[in-house]
Amino acid sequence: MAEPDAVQTFENGLAAIRDAYADALRAAKDEPELRVVNGRYVGPQGELTQLLKLMPKLPGERRRELGQAANALKQEIQSAFDDALQSIHRRAREAELTGPAIDVTLPGRWQMPGRLHPITRIRNDVVDIFVSLGFDVADGPEVELYENCFDKLGFPPDHPATDEHDTFFIEGHGAADAERVLLRTQTSTIQIREMMKRKPPLAIVSPGAVYRRDDDATHSPMFFQLEGFLVDEDVTFAELKGVLTLFLRRLFDEHVVLRFRASYFPFVEPGGEVDMSCVFCRAWEGDRERTAACRVCKGTGWMEILGCGMIHPVVFENVDYDPEKYTGFAFGMGLDRVAMLKYGIPNIKLLYENDVRFLSQF
């Protein structure tokens, strides 16, 4: 049964809403407030929603007309709401764009990378240069046979040449001959292993840990070496000089000058040592005062950097290569020393203490 005052109530309600909603929406300062205001009219408990619940009580002949009016109002409110929301968004964006900047000095937010050990870094640098020249990388065991470390490399038995290799021996490996197994004292062992495995041509570098019974201010009982060798027909000393010059210039400075001195390693002949013009006082520039004051090269202008030579025919004989057919060169360097020179590390012990304050510097 229709109630005559329902129409009145409905119409008054609509009018009241119509009069008020626009100002109310406009007055909202931000989105949440706007939504609250909007909800006050069209939310589940909103005034308009409540009004619409009166619909069944309206007389049939007015119901359609009033219903349409209510829906029209609802759409008006929706539209006004959308406009107001958009306007709030625009104002907020405007405010952010024109307002104060955020504090960009607060910390970044991401997992920072760690660091490679300086020895790994220098090894990668060295290896990359040789790989670009066509060399492969190889490695071998650190616990080695005496014969691979000395005999096959041409160290004569009971010879003082082994004095510079104060060796750690392994207990209990062949009690009859206590000195049969050892910690390798040089990465030259890999020359032997690779040559026994493969046939020329060979171009290989082999970095790795080596061990000597030396422990003082300038020696560490474990350190890293990198050995390189090239075996083919017609490999010459001139090419050894060429490769090492190229290598040191790429690693340190394109201007460095090399000096080859005769020296002795049982597995090379002719054998030599290479001095490089000091990279700290840039000795190649000829500033004598600067070089004289240089603490790294001690005023000489030179720094000893590696050992090298032509592979001794006895080594080829020991691995069943024909020394008349093949020639080759070999060289070796201490990666610790190269890292110390390159990164200005004053003390070899720092390399093995794993102090995070040190490791984070590279």
Next chain:
Amino acid sequence: MLVSFRWLQELCPVDATVSEVARRLSLAGLEVEAMEEKGKDLAGVVIAEVRASTPHPKRDKLTLVTVFDGEDEHEVVCGAANVPDPGGRVLFARTGAVLPGGMEIAARKVGGVESNGMICSEAELEIGADAEGIVVVESDNDALSGTPVADALDLHDVILDIGLTPNRPDCLGHVGIARELGILFGVGYQVRKAAGPQRTFAAGAAFDSDAPTTQLTPLWDSESETVDAPGLYAVSVEIADGDRCPRYGGALVSGVTVGPSPFWLRYRLHNLGLRALSNVVDATNLILLEWGHPIHGFDLARLRGAKVEVRLAKEGEQMSTLDGIERTFTADDLLICDGDGPVAVAGVMGGLDSEIRDDTHDVLIECAYFEPRSVRRTSRRLGLQTDSSYRFERGVDPEAVPRVLASAASLIADLGGGAAATTAIDRVAEPYQARSIRFRPSRAQKLLGTPVSQDESETILSSLGCKIVERGDDEITAEVPSWRPDLRREVDLIEEVARVRGYDEIPTAVPRVHPSETGTAGLLRFVDALREAGVTAGLYEAVNYGFVSPEDLQKARVSTNAVALANPLSEERAVMRTSLLPGLTTAAARAQRHGASEVRLFELARTYEPSDDELPQEHTVFAIALAGDRAGWIGGAAPFDLYDGKGVIQAIIDGLLGRVPELIAGDVPAFLHPKRSAVVSLERRPVGFVGEIHPDVGDDLDLVGRVVYAELDVPALHAIAEELGPSQAQGLPKFPAVTRDIAMLVGDRFTAAEIADALRDASHGLAESVELFDLYRGDQIPEGHRSLAFRVTYRDPEATLTDKRVDKVHASLAKLAGDRFAATIR
């Protein structure tokens, strides 16, 4: 080895500065490591004549000396007991002089008397070791008062410290280095005769009639006065082991008076690092430094039976060496014996009983060639390296024996005021065989990469002392000199040619490298990639020694079945590590002590395991350690726990292999927390483990808080990577996905992964992924339970999913959770 530049110049004058000489020697393989100028820093020290000396008025042991320094008289207080009588000359430091040690001489009162200067000892001027007495100028020195001491005593010299490589025994004496200078500077070198002794005698009956002798007279450059032969027992020399002692010579000097050496000799020895003792002993040392050939002086009177026998020791035979230590020998040690027993260890050290003493009258000088390996073994066995063994084990010149004997006999006779026998015993058990080597200039050229002519090669080889015994087309046969045992084959001569010309003469060339088809082994490249991945994941690389102490292994509860060193430097580094744990946790503990709040480390290195094979097993292991707090953004730090370790491992493996490993229950090492650790599984295979370190172990390792540790088996990971091969591209989905969440209250006994897996399995292939996105415990959640919320992503690769279809499947998942896991869907 220390070398006197002055002495070199006497033996082989070259027109070059000392730095040029040093440079050339260094380039040729005789590396000059240091140079020290002698006779400088003595300005203000002059010869002064003693005019008067009286006892100090107040101090017993002091003397007031008046000296004349060429200009004025000065009164000086002197504490030495050997102040000479008036007329004697001393070395006087004037006031204002600065001594080498840095002391500045100033006038000062000593016991109330002013002392104006100082009368100096050898030690004060650093020209000798004697610090007791003052230097009294020798009477045959005619320097006038006021002459600077460096001029008066002829102190000017430069001492070179040469680092000799073990292949060059010929350069272990000044003669050898002078010879090298002659070669390098192209001035040639001839060994000179020794100065003849002032007095000689004919040996006659002094030697056993069987003894082979050699005439020394032709090796001396001057005439001598002949004196009567002393009446000595006939000396005999026998070599029982000719392999060990191919040659043994002995010269006789009779009638010596043992006493101090003249200043020039003491000064020279001092500069070359030896202590002056007595004229006879100093002479043997000077001969050693000159020829590089060790000699030994026996007191003839103490050689029992006037007999020398060179033989192997009997096992357990004993003798006291010069240093006063009783030595026990093995049957591998060569001894010099007299009629009764050992008197010297051949080539190593003389015996205490037969050494030269103050009352020695007659000297038998030994000069021999001992087999290098034999000397070396004995020297090492006895732990006794001497100037003598150092040279013999490198190989002295067997042909130099007569020359060295002639020099030594002459020097000892003259210094001691005795007479030298004109012949010496020279027993040769194994004659020296000169070695001939074929040299091909074409081979040298091929090896060096620069032209080498036959003429130049001959010139260089001849300058070295090689005898050219045959010439052919591109072929020279050279007989190498007896003093170069290192020249054994053609390549050694090639080095000589290159070395004498200078390595700098060889041009540089770039070789044609044949790159291999295989390239670097995959495992090595994988190892590099793993290191990079560790860094990318935020870890710092550590490098530890390969050896640790057995105690470290024990404390870390890792295998103590370790590869042990036979001769470790210390107990701290006595065994090879069986795990990277001790090294990494030591580094972590160290960082914690230094106050680091966040420690993130990795190490990629080897562990070692004893094996029945020829060599121990070496395993390449990647390990990480996390300690302290994971930093949040401005505060919000939280202690590392298992999930950080899991995340790092997953990030590293996913980055390298495109696969995320799982953690599964399984056997983990005892050093891990039993409830907070797991096996890392990839492609259903274990590849490592991760966990928090067991709190008891953490205490033993001085770790603070929870420390996460993980290890990955590098070859196993690499093998999986090889099997998986490169990632294969997948087509992108054509139809959209639909996501639905499912939250449940479930008992702790079920793992999140097994629920997720069950949900996925129940979806009839429609669930593309099931991911945990919320976990909640707390109010309203019963004890032993947790609330888990999963987001399920549904997709049908062939069709667009309808809501109805998804609703149905999703409902079946909820039911499954309820049935299988007794879960309450929320």
